[in-house]
Amino acid sequence: MKIIAFPERGQWANLLARPVQDSREIEEKVAPILADVKNKGDQAIRELAFKFDKVTLDSLAFPAEAMERAADLLDDTLKDAIQQAYRNIRTFHSKQLQAVGKIETMPGVTCWRKSVGIEKVGIYIPGGTAPLFSTVLMLGVPAQLAGCREVILCTPSDHPAILYAAKLVGVTKAFRIGGAQAIAAMAYGTETVPKVYKIFGPGNQYVTSAKMLVSKEGVAIDMPAGPSEVAVYADDTAVPSFVAADLLSQAEHGADSQVLLVSTSKKLLSAVNLALVGQMDRLPRKDLAARAIENSKAILVESETDVIDLLNEYAAEHLILSVANAEKISEKIINAGSIFLGNYTPESCGDYASGTNHTLPTNGHARAYSGVSVDSFVKKITVQSITVQGLRNLGPVVEAMAEAESLDAHRNAVSIRLKSLE
Numbered sequence: 001m002k003i004i005a006f007p008e009r010g011q012w013a014n015l016l017a018r019p020v021q022d023s024r025e026i027e028e029k030v031a032p033i034l035a036d037v038k039n040k041g042d043q044a045i046r047e048l049a050f051k052f053d054k055v056t057l058d059s060l061a062f063p064a065e066a067m068e069r070a071a072d073l074l075d076d077t078l079k080d081a082i083q084q085a086y087r088n089i090r091t092f093h094s095k096q097l098q099a100v101g102k103i104e105t106m107p108g109v110t111c112w113r114k115s116v117g118i119e120k121v122g123i124y125i126p127g128g129t130a131p132l133f134s135t136v137l138m139l140g141v142p143a144q145l146a147g148c149r150e151v152i153l154c155t156p157s158d159h160p161a162i163l164y165a166a167k168l169v170g171v172t173k174a175f176r177i178g179g180a181q182a183i184a185a186m187a188y189g190t191e192t193v194p195k196v197y198k199i200f201g202p203g204n205q206y207v208t209s210a211k212m213l214v215s216k217e218g219v220a221i222d223m224p225a226g227p228s229e230v231a232v233y234a235d236d237t238a239v240p241s242f243v244a245a246d247l248l249s250q251a252e253h254g255a256d257s258q259v260l261l262v263s264t265s266k267k268l269l270s271a272v273n274l275a276l277v278g279q280m281d282r283l284p285r286k287d288l289a290a291r292a293i294e295n296s297k298a299i300l301v302e303s304e305t306d307v308i309d310l311l312n313e314y315a316a317e318h319l320i321l322s323v324a325n326a327e328k329i330s331e332k333i334i335n336a337g338s339i340f341l342g343n344y345t346p347e348s349c350g351d352y353a354s355g356t357n358h359t360l361p362t363n364g365h366a367r368a369y370s371g372v373s374v375d376s377f378v379k380k381i382t383v384q385s386i387t388v389q390g391l392r393n394l395g396p397v398v399e400a401m402a403e404a405e406s407l408d409a410h411r412n413a414v415s416i417r418l419k420s421l422e
């Protein structure tokens with residue numbers, strides 16, 4: 001990795017820019033795909049699957065027998081691992097369910113809020129370069145806990161672990177459709193793919209751009225969750241080979257992944273660089289990882305304050321703090337998707353099985369977005385009930401405010417009732 005020593009603050013924005021393609025360029029490729037699916041439905045999906053994924057699809061939906069057979073095609077070690085991950089993710093996410101709490105804001109005026117699972121949701125499971133069946137758990141478990149009635153899954157991969165996990169989380173229907181065409185199918189609906197109200201899931205730049213475009217047409221989306229990224233802050237207590245392993249774990253996702261290493265120790269940066277060379281060569285996906293590492297940076301800064309400011313400006317999807325006082329530092333982090341503390345918390349554990357969600361905002365969106373949670377799959381509906389005495393208490397407040405806004409009918413809706421009580 002290129003070591004950049006003591007950059008001026010004015011240079012940070014440039015230095016931290018992600019190696020993403022121009023979003024307009026991607027949009028120009030994605031918009032015709034969306035239009036094609038909107039106009040030609042299943043036929044367009046078949047043509048696009050052939051063009052981009054080199055597959056000829058007879059049936060777009062995975063047949064029920066494929067879902068049933070998936071378990072027989074996996075070995076027991078993998079099935080046990082998926083089940084353990086499922087339990088951990090479920091345990092962590094089930095604590096996000098909120099009990100309904102009724103609040104009396106003033107005597108006789110009671111308000112509460114109920115959570116209702118979004119009826120029809122679509123989950124996209126990436127499968128272009130790797131079959132990310134872990135994402136089925138990350139999206140399916142919160143959907144299941146939220147009580148979504150219909151969960152539609154689209155993926156370009158036919159890996160049996162995706163179908164096995166889909167069954168575990170109660171997916172209603174799964175389709176072998178990838179890329180922007182999958183997002184279009186779930187957004188507009190086709191002869192065979194049901195239209196959903198909200199689309200979830202990470203993916204490459206085509207998928208992310210498609211989500212952003214359909215969100216302008218009335219379909220909700222979780223967030224822009226694009227190419228993976230990790231930032232590591234390491235000091236001299238960090239183990240260079242562990243840091244290198246963490247950087248490579250995200251770099252291997254794709255050439256457009258970004259990894260960033262920040263330290264106040266030149267010695268540490270050099271040692272990590274050395275470890276990277278040794279470990280990279282052993283990776284089956286070393287070409288992808290090498291290209292991502294090429295685009296990435298190791299930054300040497302003066303002080304801990306600089307590190308924290310820089311990390312908050314970058315807003316990493318994943319942030320690893322391999323430093324002596326990791327938990328204390330984490331309190332000063334205000335922009336990040338998910339934080340990993342200490343030398344023995346590899347980011348891979350969050351990717352698969354510790355319990356937290358791995359669908360996280362990338363490309364600086366962690367400044368304003370959170371990762372996926374049960375909340376993402378529910379709507380909150382407020383309810384209120386006012387007694388006669390409550391209206392006597394609250395009515396004059398509303399009358400005064402409505403009158404000041406010159407909204408007479410609003411005021412009258414209260415006054416007519418109060419008069420009826422005289």
Ligand SMILES: NC(=O)c1ccc[n+]([C@@H]2O[C@H](COP(=O)([O-])OP(=O)(O)OC[C@H]3O[C@@H](n4cnc5c(N)ncnc54)[C@H](O)[C@@H]3O)[C@@H](O)[C@H]2O)c1
Pocket residue numbers: 029052053125126127128129130132135156177178179180202203204205206207225226227228253254257317358359360361362
């Ligand atoms: N942010 C997160 O939470 C998170 C989580 C998991 C994975 N990811 C990211 O998801 C991404 C997965 O990407 P992937 O490519 O492996 O799988 P993918 O499923 O997202 O994309 C594959 C699809 O892209 C389409 N495609 C490929 N080339 C195209 C082209 N030239 N024009 C139009 N469409 C094209 C194809 O239809 C293909 O099915 C990685 O970048 C990974 O880092 C992010």
Ligand SMILES: N[C@H](CO)Cc1c[nH]c[nH+]1
Pocket residue numbers: 132134135227228229250317351358359360
């Ligand atoms: N690191 C990815 C999120 O950016 C998630 C993932 C799935 N499998 C492995 N990793």
Ligand SMILES: [Zn+2]
Pocket residue numbers: 228249250253351
């Ligand atoms: Zn990962």
